[in-house]
Amino acid sequence: MSFDIDLSVPRGRRTISVRIAPAAGITALFGPSGIGKTTVLDAVAGLVRPTSGHVRIGEATLFDAAAGIALPPEKRGCGYVFQDGRLFPHKSVRNNLLYGWNLVPEDRRFINLGEATEFLGIGALLDRSVRHLSGGEAQRVAIGRALLSGPRALLMDEPLSSLDADRRDGILRVIERIRDDLALPILYVSHDRAEVDRLASQVVELS
Amino acid sequence: MSFDIDLSVPRGRRTISVRIAPAAGITALFGPSGIGKTTVLDAVAGLVRPTSGHVRIGEATLFDAAAGIALPPEKRGCGYVFQDGRLFPHKSVRNNLLYGWNLVPEDRRFINLGEATEFLGIGALLDRSVRHLSGGEAQRVAIGRALLSGPRALLMDEPLSSLDADRRDGILRVIERIRDDLALPILYVSHDRAEVDRLASQVVELS
Amino acid sequence: KDPAPRPPLVLAAASTQEAMTEAAEAWAAQGHLKPTLSFAGSGALARQIATGAPADLFVSADSRWMDWVEGNVSLRHGTRDIVATNTLVLIAPKDSDAAFPEGGDWAKALDGGRLAIADPVAVPAGRYGKASLISIGAWDEVKDHVAQTADVRAALALVSRGDAPLGIVYGSDAIADEGVKVVGRFPDESHAPITYPIAIPDRSTATDAEGFRKFLLSPEGQSIFEKYGFGPPPLSGEPHEAGDAASGDEEPEA
Amino acid sequence: MLSPAEWAIVGLSLKVAAAAIVLTLPIAFALAWLLARKRFYGRMLLDTLVHLPLVLPPVVTGWLLLLFFGAGGWGGRTLQALFGTTLMFRWTGAALAAGIMALPLMVRAIRLSLEAIDTRLETAARTLGASPLRAFASITLPLALPGIAAAVVLGFARSLGEFGATITFVSNVPDETRTLPLAIYTALQVPGAEASVTRLAIASVVLSLAALLVSEWLVRKGGRSYVL
Amino acid sequence: MLSPAEWAIVGLSLKVAAAAIVLTLPIAFALAWLLARKRFYGRMLLDTLVHLPLVLPPVVTGWLLLLFFGAGGWGGRTLQALFGTTLMFRWTGAALAAGIMALPLMVRAIRLSLEAIDTRLETAARTLGASPLRAFASITLPLALPGIAAAVVLGFARSLGEFGATITFVSNVPDETRTLPLAIYTALQVPGAEASVTRLAIASVVLSLAALLVSEWLVRKGGRSYVL
Numbered sequence A, B: 001m002s003f004d005i006d007l008s009v010p011r012g013r014r015t016i017s018v019r020i021a022p023a024a025g026i027t028a029l030f031g032p033s034g035i036g037k038t039t040v041l042d043a044v045a046g047l048v049r050p051t052s053g054h055v056r057i058g059e060a061t062l063f064d065a066a067a068g069i070a071l072p073p074e075k076r077g078c079g080y081v082f083q084d085g086r087l088f089p090h091k092s093v094r095n096n097l098l099y100g101w102n103l104v105p106e107d108r109r110f111i112n113l114g115e116a117t118e119f120l121g122i123g124a125l126l127d128r129s130v131r132h133l134s135g136g137e138a139q140r141v142a143i144g145r146a147l148l149s150g151p152r153a154l155l156m157d158e159p160l161s162s163l164d165a166d167r168r169d170g171i172l173r174v175i176e177r178i179r180d181d182l183a184l185p186i187l188y189v190s191h192d193r194a195e196v197d198r199l200a201s202q203v204v205e206l207s
Numbered sequence C: 001k002d003p004a005p006r007p008p009l010v011l012a013a014a015s016t017q018e019a020m021t022e023a024a025e026a027w028a029a030q031g032h033l034k035p036t037l038s039f040a041g042s043g044a045l046a047r048q049i050a051t052g053a054p055a056d057l058f059v060s061a062d063s064r065w066m067d068w069v070e071g072n073v074s075l076r077h078g079t080r081d082i083v084a085t086n087t088l089v090l091i092a093p094k095d096s097d098a099a100f101p102e103g104g105d106w107a108k109a110l111d112g113g114r115l116a117i118a119d120p121v122a123v124p125a126g127r128y129g130k131a132s133l134i135s136i137g138a139w140d141e142v143k144d145h146v147a148q149t150a151d152v153r154a155a156l157a158l159v160s161r162g163d164a165p166l167g168i169v170y171g172s173d174a175i176a177d178e179g180v181k182v183v184g185r186f187p188d189e190s191h192a193p194i195t196y197p198i199a200i201p202d203r204s205t206a207t208d209a210e211g212f213r214k215f216l217l218s219p220e221g222q223s224i225f226e227k228y229g230f231g232p233p234p235l236s237g238e239p240h241e242a243g244d245a246a247s248g249d250e251e252p253e254a
Numbered sequence D, E: 001m002l003s004p005a006e007w008a009i010v011g012l013s014l015k016v017a018a019a020a021i022v023l024t025l026p027i028a029f030a031l032a033w034l035l036a037r038k039r040f041y042g043r044m045l046l047d048t049l050v051h052l053p054l055v056l057p058p059v060v061t062g063w064l065l066l067l068f069f070g071a072g073g074w075g076g077r078t079l080q081a082l083f084g085t086t087l088m089f090r091w092t093g094a095a096l097a098a099g100i101m102a103l104p105l106m107v108r109a110i111r112l113s114l115e116a117i118d119t120r121l122e123t124a125a126r127t128l129g130a131s132p133l134r135a136f137a138s139i140t141l142p143l144a145l146p147g148i149a150a151a152v153v154l155g156f157a158r159s160l161g162e163f164g165a166t167i168t169f170v171s172n173v174p175d176e177t178r179t180l181p182l183a184i185y186t187a188l189q190v191p192g193a194e195a196s197v198t199r200l201a202i203a204s205v206v207l208s209l210a211a212l213l214v215s216e217w218l219v220r221k222g223g224r225s226y227v228l
């Protein structure tokens, strides 16, 4: 399965347009700050509405301006790791992680809480409030939350930006396994060339 | 001028201790996520109170547990680029940038609004609300705000994490100039080895 | 008929509270269901009856409000009577040496203070008070020095605490408060008769309402009203006040 | 301490105030949500209407209620026809009056909390599979908790203190509509009853203090347990 | 439309309500700030005290004011001795009564806004050189603007509607303390004066609608201009 994206979204005075042809594996979105990478992920997740174009994952049409199709976010099955975390401040780390997990049908889950906390190294944090996590801790919880929601595609907006090299490597290995074993299409935003070169089978440069 | 730091701060169940001997130039704080880098910067800026130790910049004592000295944050002159931005949501980009600039005596300013927006590439954003900036845009505004406050030392917590290589390079060059021309001591947190190797005259590894 | 007999609900003007409470207890002591008493301003009670509230007896402190009720809902024929009358007195704090300013030297008597009086537009006691003051030629002098209160008891309290040197209240109020003394009584001719009309709304369902009404008008009931400083119904009003005839106490001025 | 009759008044006041809050809270929340989140034609009008019981003297509100829910009023006739019941002279009517007087305070408190919520958290919940309703229940509602708690405290206090609308609408019937303020009014009509007034006033204060403590405790617990 | 006498009543009501707000707002802010930010001994007691005018029947509040500011009361004697003035029967007393009745609503609204502020923004301001006072004025205050605006609207509306405490404390003196609610009450006590009641009630509603519009506009402007 893979993304098939062609869309235009107005943002302030500009319009952000992108076309991503279907390609297996990880598609990296690359481009300078402020060019519109986050906007594209938002459009794929159903958080902003493009004025034209379409978004498909495999056979499923998430959005089609011409056909008037626009699935709501919860029907799209896109696990989204936001650039700004967006953890639920009133919930513990555990309940943040389990939020999507509790909502998804059992047969779509591909990872459980123990496995996720293991490779993310957040087992000791489970009963803490998310309000006082360090930057990198919050980022890892956000990754775990998205993976645990049993998504059919992943949208990752600089998911590793505040992590050290060791952690980064461990998480990248899990992402690669997800890509390979589950064949989840992944849209990946990063400024790190090395990361992108290692992961991506396709690099889309926005400009 | 340079930092002379020796402190212990309790954080949850752990105590974070660090000793940084005076050394000219940029001191990089290095260490895995959650180890306490942000906590150290907070302690130097006067936002958390260490239980013991001291913080000095050159001859000036900012904190000394034994002597009972603890300058309030506004007397420390530490320009702090927070890991989480902390832009003022009710102010425009311009007024965020000028916040500290308007408060500092003229003779301590070393950069003006035009120069800052120029090298940060945020000239077009000046009249916008900070609420809808992209991740990297917000990060650049935060850097500008700290520099424009005419600080006597800089605390930078992963200031370039969501910027592309070109931007990063431009900003790094300015930081180097500040280090060399103004001899500002800089505490710099980063996970990027290349960045650290390029900038730092001293690397402190927390563990 | 009614399977479980219900005590009558009596809506009574707040100024009759003590007398009505004692009367209800005396009535209950004779083996009747104790009437339920609801005290509020006559106007509020009148409006409640006019909207069809299931009230069994209305004791008004103001014949105008009884007239108004009569014009809006039907009253049971022959049940409108006057249950009590009152007098209008001038009071001062207990330890005051003020006297009734007979010669018209009200300004001196007030000595920069205010004359506490219930609202002359809204409250009957105020209306009577204003009429009396006009009648004795004192209104123009005091009208800028009155403190108008929401009800008589508030005027009484102002004087009782010394926040007003003089006040005009009912005789029944004055004897109830030990903090004040009566310094003079307004002549009965100076104001319209102060009457407390009573009537049963037609939609009343309580069987005992008429019995309680009769009790209030009986010598035993009347002795209770007398105890609290009320006067007896005027002889001319007995036994029934004329059904829908305009009552005699028109305002002296519109 | 209090006499049995005074205890009965306290009990009645509690019943009326509790019913008023239970009745009004969902309505207040719905109104607050509309005013905070939706832009629709007539929004300012709705906002003004909600404030009405605050601006109008309570007596006028009571009078309007009387006109509407009296035997001849539209509401009164409907209640009679549908349920064979009436609000007049009943504690249910006192609860309605108290609830209506409390409504503007409750709407404002909840609305302030709703407006302070970062709506991006709700969209985050949606991407994790939550329907709009579930996102509302699991994110919006608990984050609005401080406002809801404030609404309950303010509304409860206002209900406990409500006088003018109540006495105008449902009169002053012992054991049915004579709540604490009406009992205090009744006592105030008797010179020298200050002792009783003071006791009843203190009972009011103690009740509202209890409400305050409970609400602060709930908010703190809600904030700490992360169960919501 | 309104008669000249009715216009005078509207003018007086505006004056009283405006004075009440101007008087109460800084006090309400200070109390809200204390309750939101500080943990001190007696905090719950202060919280209860602030709610008092809400819980007590307005008449009791007016009565307490009368006891305190009356000729024999401590406050009344002090005012008389220091300034040779009194609040009794004066519009200033009406403003005081209205302000006190509005206080709990205003404190709660401001407090909700203050509690929603991320205090890390204030510490960020401190690192940029702002003294605690300046951080307060430039960060805390503008971020609390929604709560302050709500406080003004609620307080203004409450002041416009205040009846029981006013009539008890400062009586019902035409042109001095006869505000809209008192005038409405007076009219309501006269059989058949419904037309006047209606006109005055509509005047109240229009005034509060205006206040609402102004406050919404201010908040929106404040939110958009980033000048604060």
Ligand SMILES: Nc1ncnc2c1ncn2[C@@H]1O[C@H](COP(=O)(O)OP(=O)(O)OP(=O)(O)O)[C@@H](O)[C@H]1O
Pocket: A011, A012, A013, A032, A033, A034, A035, A036, A037, A038, A039, A040, A083, B132, B133, B134, B135, B136, B137, B162
């Ligand atoms: N609500 C909005 N109104 C106006 N402009 C907006 C809004 N949201 C985003 N923008 C602008 O749209 C542009 C694209 O934003 P976007 O967040 O997609 O950038 P990005 O590529 O993710 O950048 P970064 O790498 O810095 O995160 C930016 O210039 C941003 O300022």
Ligand SMILES: Nc1ncnc2c1ncn2[C@@H]1O[C@H](COP(=O)(O)OP(=O)(O)OP(=O)(O)O)[C@@H](O)[C@H]1O
Pocket: A132, A133, A134, A135, A136, A137, A162, B011, B012, B013, B032, B033, B034, B035, B036, B037, B038, B039, B040, B083
């Ligand atoms: N208020 C708090 N209460 C309890 N623990 C806290 C609190 N604040 C921070 N911590 C914990 O202290 C540790 C150090 O946090 P800090 O933010 O300094 O880490 P860091 O080195 O900056 O990490 P990162 O690289 O992920 O930002 C973390 O484990 C964090 O969860």
Ligand code: MOO
Pocket: C013, C014, C015, C016, C040, C041, C042, C043, C061, C123, C124, C125, C151, C152
């Ligand atoms: O009992 Mo009244 O209605 O104050 O005269």
Ligand SMILES: [Mg+2]
Pocket: A037, A038, A039, A083, A157, B134, B135, B136
């Ligand atoms: Mg982005």
Ligand SMILES: [Mg+2]
Pocket: A134, A135, A136, B037, B038, B039, B083, B157
């Ligand atoms: Mg950190």
